[in-house]
């Protein structure tokens with residue numbers, strides 16, 4: 001099972017052409033994502049400009065940090081492609097001060113972008129089932145200077161009841177169906193994003209009514225994610 005394979009080596013600080021080289025590559029990537037119409041909100045664009053994706057990658061993948069591709073991070077898992085992180089951030093309508101739950105911390109990169117977009121007054125709780133990835137993600141986030149993400153080890157398919165309710169919840173792996181605890185743990189007026197399907201899946205957005213009485217659901221298009229495991233996963 002690929003899940004249990006050896007990790008890729010952690011990133012080496014020496015490669016990549018220096019800080020200004022990385023900054024220029026990051027700015028080019030953001031420009032492309034804006035041109036493609038994927039990024040439009042000021043706070044999300046600023047988040048993409050400020051978070052160094054190279055710090056969230058293993059050494060062997062670092063040179064590819066600013067290609068718009070998912071990349072392996074060890075244990076059979078992947079860091080999402082920047083455009084997918086952007087699509088999800090925009091679809092969540094992130095705002096300063098929100099309390100957000102991420103399921104599937106992986107490298108910690110998507111959590112870092114979300115945390116930067118909700119600002120210091122907001123908090124991101126990110127659940128990761130793989131203990132070594134959870135530890136590596138916490139180290140990556142510290143290296144990147146992101147202080148408002150709390151990485152929690154466990155089965156995120158059940159949400160994170162002890163910190164609920166959340167303004168926003170999103171899942172970065174494909175679920176067989178929308179996990180009911182995630183809907184329950186959403187605040188009235190909150191938004192939940194879940195890729196539903198088997199690897200090739202559809203991004204589903206659920207909005208909870210302001211009075212908390214019901215939900216509306218819409219399909220935002222096709223996507224590809226590694227599978228959600230656990231109680232409500234595959």
Ligand code: SAH
Nearest residue numbers: 079104106107110128129156157172229230
């Ligand atoms: N957001 C990540 C992408 C992670 S890939 C990033 O930016 O790098 C999906 C992650 O979901 C993997 O790390 C996998 O271990 C994790 N995962 C799968 N099922 C899970 C579950 N039930 N609970 C928590 N994490 C889960």
